Amino acid sequence: MAFDADYGLHDSTLPDKNGLFGEFGGKIEHPQLAIAMDEIEKGFHEIIADEDFIKEMKRLRSTYIGRPSPIYHAQRLSENCGGAQIYFKREDLNHTGAHKINHCLGEVLLAKKLGKKKVIAETGAGQHGVALATAAALMGLECEIHMGVVDIKKEHPNVSRMKILGAKIVPVSRGAGTLKEAVDSAFEAYLGDLENSMFAIGSVVGPAPYPEMVGYFQSVIGHEAREQFTATTGGLPDKVIACVGGGSNALGLFSGFFEDASVQKVGVEPAGEGLDTDHHAATMTKGVKGEIQGFKCYVLLDENGEPAPVHSIASGLDYPGVGPQHSHLKDEGLVSYETATDKECLEAFMALSRLEGIIPALESSHAVAYAMKIAKTMSPDEKILVNLSGRGDKDIDYVLTKIDVA
Ligand SMILES: *Cc1c(COP(=O)(O)O)cnc(C)c1O
DSSP states (O other): OOSOTTOOOOGGGOOOTTSEETTEEOOOOOHHHHHHHHHHHHHHHHHTTOHHHHHHHHHHIIIIIOOSOOEEEOHHHHHHHTSSEEEEEEGGGSTTSBTHHHHHHHHHHHHHHTTOSEEEEEOSSSHHHHHHHHHHHHHTOEEEEEEEHHHHHHTHHHHHHHHHTTOEEEEEOSTTSSHHHHHHHHHHHHHTTTTTEEEOOSSSOSSTTHHHHHHHHHTHHHHHHHHHHHHHHSSOOSEEEEEOSSSHHHHHHHTTTTTOTTSEEEEEEEEETOTTSSOOOOHHHHOEEEEETTEEEEEOBOTTSSBOOOOOSSGGGOOSOOOHHHHHHHHHTSSEEEEEEHHHHHHHHHHHHHHHSOOBOHHHHHHHHHHHHHHTTSOTTOEEEEEEOBBSGGGHHHHHHHOOOO
């Protein structure tokens, strides 16, 4: 398919011509938006078969993002757990501090190729907004970020970052003033300017072609990881583990290992304050088949059949839906989905900080928490590879309100 051996989605995570992964996903019905989505899809398939584009992506990956991100053997953490060896894929060391830059660069390069002047997106905690504003600054495109007024107040450092990077922030005050309203507002702005702008989604969610496109750009994580892991350890990991919000960093990691049946893939969702409360965002574990924002997936619904208000200590995992590929992978039994609570997440956050000198994002800490738990049940010659999707600088003040470190 593509020229680039570092990228690529396995057949089990590619859509059919209707944008469906099994019964999940799908295309948008709105006629004007459908035309715009077709333009993006066509452009995407063209660029990934274009040698010059691949070359440019490779150059930016190594000289701008700082790829390949290393694989690190966390010896003290492993010893402390007393079981399997735990390794990390260090996406936290990427420029901007997380995996999101991998697909934002791809999306902005595509926007430029399509002759667009502007990228438009929503952001919740501001992580996607910052990564997109970074890529837009690099490529000389305008960037418009829609953000709920409640989130703007909560996520002040990211708002400042986006402003410094030159992005225009559109405050959204309607409804609850959070992510869901920001999505609606961003889509309306996009509809008003389809000619000059491109919508840039922040995970493997939304209508076709976004799950395929974002998954493709993130698959570099898994392809790199497999090569690095076999080169340094002489074999494959027994388990690969990643946190799942929309599912982009997890799909990225798993993409390197779908040919390897011996490698168990585990996605970790937020159990929040507990699976038996209403305060979690464990879509796969507790959700039903439904629809959210124009695509079919597992979703947590309220009593009226609307996407439920959900909770996670990690705002990047605080989403009532999940990507269509993951919904399909669950039904096919190719990935298992587990959970970690807020409490377990905070414990993992502190353990990794104190034992390894690595402060992880609260999102990533969910994967670390599950890895620490399962490692104890395994033997010291077994190996776990965890995707450390981002660094925790953004979370330090919040964590100090929850944990007494004195
Ligand atoms: C946004 C984010 C996530 C969640 O998004 P996915 O699409 O599920 O990967 C996880 N980790 C970090 C650090 C994030 O910023």
